[in-house]
Amino acid sequence: MGVFTRATASRSRTRTITLGSLAILGASALVLTGCSSPGGGDGDSDQPAGDLTLKIGTQLPQTGNLAFLGPPEEAGVGLAAKEINDADLGIEIDVVYGDSGDTDNKAYATEVPRLLQEGVSAIIGAAASGVTKLFIDQVTGEGVIQFSPANTSADFTTWDDNGLFWRTAPSDVLQGEVLGNLIAEDGNETLGILYLNDSYGTGLAEFTTEAFENAGGEVVEQQSYNTGDTSFDAQVSALKAANPDAIALIAFEETKTIVPALAGFPSDKLYFVDGNLADYSADFPAGTLTGAKGTLPGLDTESLGDFTDRLQEFWQGEGNEELKDYSYAAESYDAVVLLALAAMAAGSTDGEDIAAELQEVSGGSGEGTKCSSFTECAELLNEGETIDYDGNSGPVTFDENGDPTEATIGVFQYLEDNTYERISE
Template identity: 85%
Template sequence: MGVFTRATASRSRKATLSGLVFLGASALVLTGCSSSGGGEGSSNEKPTGEDLTLKVGTLLPQTGQLAFLGPPEEAGVGLAVKEINDAGLGITVDVTYGDSGDPDNKAFATTVPNLLGEGVSAIIGAASSGVTKLVIDEVTGAGVIQFSPANTSADFTTWDDNGLFWRTAPSDVLQGEVLGNLIAEDGNETLGILYLNDSYGTGLAKFTKEAFENAGGEVVEEVSYNAGDTTFDAQVSSLKAANPDAIALVAFEETKTIVPALAGYPADKMYFVDGNLADYSADFAPGTLTGAKGTLPGLDTDELGDFTDRLQEFWQGEGNEELKDYSYAAESYDAVVLIALAALQAGSTEGKDIAAELQSVSGGGEDAGEKCTTFKDCAALINDGETADYDGYSGPVTFDENGDPTEATIGIHQYKEDNTYERIN
């Protein structure tokens, strides 16, 4: 059973988190000050009587530390584009796929200029908060929407983005609260944290520590590593010397090296996050991770209805291998649908015009719209002059004025004997 936890935030980024979160959580994050604004758009407004053609690009990880997230995210984008175009309700979406890479291989440095040069109105991505920090000013400064399905850094809530950065993933204020309280609720009194030294890692480690200490625990060791590091002996030695009851690993693909270095530490006392909650069945011997737990934003696959079936059918129909998991697929799908609905409502494919309608079509505006759960139904309402309130596969969404979702679910997952994970709440 989930616990509904509330946090408030403003431009000063003050937050109050309280109460224990048991084996799952839904959270309402309310933010105050507006970041709404405009930029110079890259596309033309819809001529009267003609359908809109909306150009979007993706900045998702085909390579780099988060490459395992690329397939479900790209599948979510592709399925949304197909279903929007199949609906034939006044808007057609053209998508160009691009690689974000990571801060180490810097694929984004080529992808972003290419997408902007093609005149996209919106870019879906990045998955990595670290990558987004390196490109957000370039993208939003060009009047183009940057819409991430997976960025969780709290820094983006108050970023000076001209109202053009949006996300369907919740802030790490929430995930850190859930993780810290989970570790405490499992009976651990002391905690060691190993984290990536970037905006994602430092933020999530900070909020996890705050929640764990607020629950009465003590963080006895915190050690970081830098992107590109290949050995972690010093960090692991420091953690083991502190002898914590539990260890939280805020990491990406480096987890494949960190876990063997922690050999001898009980797997059921290890805690992962969305950045490293992955299928390790091909990487570790059976039983290596049995009992380890992790947090991941998003609904359970059982709550997604036929979405995962449609996703697999589309993805494999494009000649790809079967998806291993669905991390941030729903968030990616919803990002595209929301952008298309906002463009349809604005009657424009100009970035600033679309951004001005995103809060409204999510149900976060002043005038409550009619609930709808598919692009087709929402678009029909808009075409009839009504206000639509889209509730998607990632949740109700309901944007605040900073472009953050005000409602989100964080799932708790646990590793099985084969080093794959399942949701337990």
């Protein structure tokens, strides 16, 4: 599968988020403080898990408008499965890969039934919130866990999912807060927004607007588009007519068509999000995006330590091209590890049994011994201890809704060659 490349992070400017009440600490950190509520499993792991085989499916984008996220996410899943199996500590992971596609090509429509027929206990995916909404009820209705590494729609916090939807990606409430405040901190007083008309786009536009206006700015124009649209002239004309200081593009691959239509608008007044923060060096002339900024959940590569090295070795060892993009790879890896640890804690590969233990193994019950790798955590479980897994994507620490209670949002800036780097203050 082809890889849509991005520049890797080289310097750090992050926003560390803990869910709860909002406050800004200094000019660079947006912090939400609060606490998680107990819930999930009964924590009864007095006996070793025994030999378990956990079958996991993936619904990650091999095709469609988020296909550039597929390689790092699938690499994260595959590496986790390999390292869990190599550890030989009482559980083996069997991965069945599938394509989620998008809301236009609808690859999920045939792939989800295939995975359910395979007897998977959990499905990793989808990447797009709008795609997940189209099959979440089908999956959870079968007693199967749906675990997304990248879904950020706030709607999932209160979704009627029988406790079976979990995610390692933070809600768009968080990214919207960071993006809106970033645009205001850069001295912009008015803002125009062009957004994808789905749960991801509308939610992120809403939370960005709220944050920007709370910071004293004014959103002077909002325009939407639908998946599959190929012309954005009307939306761009409306945005330009409003004469905003800055424009936020909450979009996916359509960005390749939108940016040329915005010719003449200052590139350093454009703001991107995780859905379109990509390497456009092969798509636009040099200098097209110089100074544009964007946000993306996740730790910087320095904080990831040797994870990216292990990821590259695994992925290329499977015959794939070098990864240039690590977006949601750590979140995908942690999803598999958490599922494995919860299965061990439950002594079961039944989806509902695993779900009952996920909050506790993440530390969401407020108890447990800290551990930062599958091997370390699994050994503790086999000794009868309660664990608190802190992963490559961060502490995770699920609340009772299956949402992570902490997240780091990186801020990035485009260079002359239309690649981007993580920036510092």
